[in-house]
Amino acid sequence: MIRVENLVKKYGNTVASNRLNCRFEQGKVTVILGGSGSGKSTLLRQITGLERPDSGSIYFDGMDLTLASKKKLYVKRKKMGMLFQGSALFNYLNIFENIAFPLREHTKIAESVIKTIVTMKLEMVGLRGTEKLMPSQLSGGMMKRVGLARAIVMDPKIIFYDEPTSGLDPISTGVIGKLIMDLNSKLNITSVVVSHDIKSSFRIADKIIILFYGDIIAEGSVDEIRNSEDLRVKQFINGEPEGPIPFNRTDKNYLDELLMEQE
Amino acid sequence: MSFDIPALIGRSTLNRIQVLGQSTIFLVIAFIQAFLPPFRFIRLLKEIEFIGSRSILIVAVTGLFTGMVLGLQGYHTLTQFGAEALLGSAVALSIIRELGPVLCALMVTGRAGSAIAAQIGIMKITDQFPALEMMAIDPVKYVISPKIIAGIISLPLLTAVFDVIGIMGGYLVGVKLLGVNEGAYFGKMVSAVTFTDIYGGILKSLSFGLLIAWIPSYMGFMAEPTTEGVSTATTNAVVLTSLSILIVDYILTSLLL
Numbered sequence: 001m002i003r004v005e006n007l008v009k010k011y012g013n014t015v016a017s018n019r020l021n022c023r024f025e026q027g028k029v030t031v032i033l034g035g036s037g038s039g040k041s042t043l044l045r046q047i048t049g050l051e052r053p054d055s056g057s058i059y060f061d062g063m064d065l066t067l068a069s070k071k072k073l074y075v076k077r078k079k080m081g082m083l084f085q086g087s088a089l090f091n092y093l094n095i096f097e098n099i100a101f102p103l104r105e106h107t108k109i110a111e112s113v114i115k116t117i118v119t120m121k122l123e124m125v126g127l128r129g130t131e132k133l134m135p136s137q138l139s140g141g142m143m144k145r146v147g148l149a150r151a152i153v154m155d156p157k158i159i160f161y162d163e164p165t166s167g168l169d170p171i172s173t174g175v176i177g178k179l180i181m182d183l184n185s186k187l188n189i190t191s192v193v194v195s196h197d198i199k200s201s202f203r204i205a206d207k208i209i210i211l212f213y214g215d216i217i218a219e220g221s222v223d224e225i226r227n228s229e230d231l232r233v234k235q236f237i238n239g240e241p242e243g244p245i246p247f248n249r250t251d252k253n254y255l256d257e258l259l260m261e262q263e
Numbered sequence: 264m265s266f267d268i269p270a271l272i273g274r275s276t277l278n279r280i281q282v283l284g285q286s287t288i289f290l291v292i293a294f295i296q297a298f299l300p301p302f303r304f305i306r307l308l309k310e311i312e313f314i315g316s317r318s319i320l321i322v323a324v325t326g327l328f329t330g331m332v333l334g335l336q337g338y339h340t341l342t343q344f345g346a347e348a349l350l351g352s353a354v355a356l357s358i359i360r361e362l363g364p365v366l367c368a369l370m371v372t373g374r375a376g377s378a379i380a381a382q383i384g385i386m387k388i389t390d391q392f393p394a395l396e397m398m399a400i401d402p403v404k405y406v407i408s409p410k411i412i413a414g415i416i417s418l419p420l421l422t423a424v425f426d427v428i429g430i431m432g433g434y435l436v437g438v439k440l441l442g443v444n445e446g447a448y449f450g451k452m453v454s455a456v457t458f459t460d461i462y463g464g465i466l467k468s469l470s471f472g473l474l475i476a477w478i479p480s481y482m483g484f485m486a487e488p489t490t491e492g493v494s495t496a497t498t499n500a501v502v503l504t505s506l507s508i509l510i511v512d513y514i515l516t517s518l519l520l
Binding site: 050075078081085092101106154 | 382385386389390391393394396397398399400401
């Protein structure tokens with residue numbers, strides 16, 4: 001479905017993507033795991049065409065997105081759905097209009113059919129009855145579910161999830177995880193999830209990619225990752241404060257810096 | 264850090280020129296996009312409602328009091344020369360040529376310009392622009408273009424409202440309160456105001472309409488994606504738009520005279 005080849009993206013001296021190669025298989029849930037600053041969101045933004053890489057290729061359905069014109073990119077985008085970290089609902093439209101928005105913009109479907117489709121999508125995320133509410137009246141978890149309903153309203157072939165469970169309570173996390181798996185199994189939708197939530201990722205993933213400062217340090221099934229011998233992977237999935245992945249951002253010696261202050 | 268003054272001046276000059284260039288490209292793209300299909304008339308009407316209709320009350324009140332003050336001041340100055348019959352033309356000319364377009368634009372900047380910058384800034388920090396992108400909708404065409412066109416359409420109409428109410432305000436104070444002859448008030452006005460005055464006023468309000476939609480949109484679009492960034496963008500939008508209106512007003516006046 002998506003093939004990434006030799007992807008490079010730099011911000012100043014920071015390398016966000018360091019010659020990345022990976023694949024996202026049709027009908028599978030692939031989770032990109034990594035800590036803050038690992039380059040996982042940047043990878044997602046490049047795959048979706050929101051950002052252009054410095055070099056490398058991204059093949060989506062056989063077309064190189066990095067070379068595509070805006071028009072061709074927009075054609076492909078109609079097959080993509082995306083759930084944003086903050087849901088990105090339109091704050092001036094109510095829930096019904098938010099979900100109906102892509103239909104109104106891209107199709108000439110009759111109002112009664114739009115109503116049926118929106119009701120079906122809301123039922124899928126368990127939020128029928130909220131049509132008239134504004135996004136600000138919903139909780140974070142409910143907003144994510146509305147965002148998901150909007151992402152699937154055009155029946156996309158692939159859905160991207162940017163931190164779908166961050167900031168949610170355990171039950172909402174479970175609900176979102178189940179929705180991702182349901183969409184994947186019932187509609188055969190390809191899913192790409194960016195996350196740092198190990199527990200829910202292990203539950204939903206067919207394949208896991210772990211990023212570390214722009215490099216892929218591990219790639220494989222949940223069991224392969226769980227049994228990995230790589231110390232960095234072990235530290236990350238167990239959430240240990242001590243290990244090869246430094247917590248501090250500076251290379252300066254702590255004692256030296258303290259003593260310098262004294263002088 | 265060394266204090267290399269020429270380098271500092273150079274860097275800030277380059278920055279400013281870059282912003283100028285970027286904002287011009289931003290405007291040109293938004294303007295061209297407005298005339299390419301698909302057209303969104305409902306979006307345009309909603310923006311006209313937001314920038315135009317909702318500004319009518321504030322513009323009317325400003326116009327009324329401006330006209331009344333002009334009537335009062337004009338009367339007391341003109342009676343010293345026994346020329347109070349000229350009050351009508353004095354009020355009408357100052358409003359149609361200068362005060363109508365400028366005060367109306369400044370009021371709309373305060374009301375709608377700040378709201379445009381805040382609204383676009385909030386859309387930015389909540390990822391609504393990439394969300395539009397992901398739905399295969401051009402954010403500039405969808406959000407910015409209708410605002411630019413709505414600004415250009417609304418301001419001349421608002422200015423016309425301001426002008427009429429302002430002249431009526433002058434009439435209320437001059438004729439009804441201070442006893443200037445009614446026939447003289449309107450008669451002198453009709454003979455003094457030429458088409459060039461009205462045309463100049465319309466030209467000014469068209470340009471101000473563009474500024475009111477353009478500068479706040481750009482500031483909001485380029486805001487730092489933080490809450491602080493949005494509030495800074497809103498403040499800067501109002502300050503910059505107001506200053507630009509006054510500067511453009513001087514330039515246009517000097518060209519028109």
